[in-house]
Amino acid sequence: MVWAAGWNVVHHHTLPDWLKDNDFLLRGHRTPTNSFVACFKSIFRIHTETGNIWTHLLGMIAFLGIAVYFVTRPTIEVQWQEKAVFSAFFIGAILCLGFSWIFHTVYCHSERVGRFFNKLDYCGIALLTIGSFVPWLYYSFYCRLEPKITYLVLIFVLGSLCIVVSMWDKFAQPQYRPLRAGVFVALGLSGVIPALHYVITDGFWHAIHKAALGWLVLMAILYILGAVIYAVRIPERIFPGKFDIWFQSHQIFHVFVLAAAFVHYHGISEIANYRLTLGDCLESRSEVM
Numbered sequence: 197m198v199w200a201a202g203w204n205v206v207h208h209h210t211l212p213d214w215l216k217d218n219d220f221l222l223r224g225h226r227t228p229t230n231s232f233v234a235c236f237k238s239i240f241r242i243h244t245e246t247g248n249i250w251t252h253l254l255g256m257i258a259f260l261g262i263a264v265y266f267v268t269r270p271t272i273e274v275q276w277q278e279k280a281v282f283s284a285f286f287i288g289a290i291l292c293l294g295f296s297w298i299f300h301t302v303y304c305h306s307e308r309v310g311r312f313f314n315k316l317d318y319c320g321i322a323l324l325t326i327g328s329f330v331p332w333l334y335y336s337f338y339c340r341l342e343p344k345i346t347y348l349v350l351i352f353v354l355g356s357l358c359i360v361v362s363m364w365d366k367f368a369q370p371q372y373r374p375l376r377a378g379v380f381v382a383l384g385l386s387g388v389i390p391a392l393h394y395v396i397t398d399g400f401w402h403a404i405h406k407a408a409l410g411w412l413v414l415m416a417i418l419y420i421l422g423a424v425i426y427a428v429r430i431p432e433r434i435f436p437g438k439f440d441i442w443f444q445s446h447q448i449f450h451v452f453v454l455a456a457a458f459v460h461y462h463g464i465s466e467i468a469n470y471r472l473t474l475g476d477c478l479e480s481r482s483e484v485m
Contacts, residue, residue, distance in 0.1 A: 205243050214307040217370055220432035224440045226304040235302045244440055248300040251450040256293035259286060259457070278468060281331045285464065288327020289457050295320035296450070311365065318362035321380050324457070326355040328415075329387060331464040336394050336407050339477035347390040358383050377427035384419055387412070406470050411463030415456045422452025 205224045208216065212228065224244045229235055239249055263286035267279045299317040303310045329351040337344035358379055361367060367376060391412070395403045403409040426449040432439040439445075 212307070214310065215304060218429060218432065218444075218446070219370075220429055220436045221440045221444060222437040228306060229304055230306050232302060232305060235305050238304070239301055242441060244444070245300045245303065247442055247444070247447040248450060249297050251297075251447060251454065252293040252300075253297040255450075255454045255457070256290055256297060259289045259293065262286070262461070263290065278472075281334045282464070282468075284330035285327045285461070288324040289461075292320035292324035293454075293457075315362055318367070318376070318380075319359050322355045322358040322362065322383065325358075325380070325383050326351055328457075328460050332387075332408075332412065332467065333390060335464070335467045335471045336390065338471050343390070343393060347393075350389070351386065354383055354386055373429075374427045377423040381420055381423050384416060387416070406467070408463035408467040411459055411466065415460045415463065418452045418456035418459060422449040422456070425449055425452070 204227070206227055208219065208222050208225060210227075211225055215225065215228065221244050224242070226238055226243050226245065229238075238245075239253075263283070266274065266282055266286070269279075295313070295316040299310075299313040302313055330348065333344055333347050333351075337347070361379060366372060391403070391409060394407055394409070398407070425445050429445045432444050
C-alpha cells in the first residue's frame with residue numbers, strides 16, 4: 197500500500213503551533229518535513245490533507261482539459277474574442293485550484309513555505325472570482341460599453357484589494373477563519389450590483405432566461421454555503437475526531453467550490469450562446485426597433 201512503512205502521522209496536540217489550523221481534527225496529521233520531495237510523496241498517502249489535495253488537483257486537471265479543448269477549436273466554431281473572454285475564467289479556475297492543491301501538499305514543509313503558499317491559495321480565490329465575472333459582464337452588457345467597463349474595473353479593484361489583504365500574515369491565522377470567509381463572500385456578492393442593474397434595465401424574466409441569472413444565483417449559493425461550512429467547521433466541530441481524514445469541512449468546501457465553478461461554466465456558456473445568436477449590436481438594435 198502506498199502509505200505503508202515509514203509513513204507516520206501524529207495527533208493534533210503534538211504539532212507545532214503553525215500547523216494547528218483546526219482543533220477538531222485530532223489524528224492523522226503530517227509532521228514538518230522540510231522537504232518538498234516528502235511533501236509531494238504525501239499526495240499518495242493518507243492523512244488529514246489527502247482529500248483537500250485530490251479534490252482540487254483533479255478539478256484543476258479537469259479545467260485544464262476543458263480549457264485546452266475550448267481554445268483549440270477552429271475559428272469557424274469559436275471566435276478569438278470568445279476564446280479570450282472564456283480564458284479569463286479558465287485561468288482563474290486553474291490558478292485557484294492549482295494554488296489550492298499545491299498549498300495543501302506543501303503546507304507541512306515549514307512555517308515559511310506554508311505561509312507563502314497559503315497566501316497564494318487565498319490569491320487564487322480572488323483570481324477565480326475576478327475571472328468568473330469577466331465573461332458574464334462581457335456578454336450581459338455586450339452592447340453597453342459604459343456599464344461593462346465600470347463593473348469590470350470594480351471587480352478588478354475589489355479583487356486586488358482582497359489579494360492585498362491576503363498578503364497580511366495574520367489573515368491566515370485560525371482565529372481569522374470567519375473573516376477570511378467573509379472577505380471572499382463579500383467579493384462574490386459584489387456581483388449583486390451588476391445583476392440588479394441588468395434586472396432593472398432588461399427585466400427579471402430576461403435575466404433568468406437569457407442572461408443565465410439562475411445559474412449564477414446557484415453558483416453564488418454553492419460558494420456561500422461552502423464558505424459557511426468552512427467557517428463554522430461542520431461536521432468535525434460536532435463530532436471531534438470522527439472526520440479527521442474524510443468528509444471534514446475543508447473537503448466539503450472544496451467540493452462546493454468545484455461544483456460552483458462547473459455551474460458557472462455552464463451558465464456563461466448559455467449566455468454566450470444566446471448573445472452570439474443575436475448578431476452584432478447594430479443588428480440587435482434594429483430588431484428591437
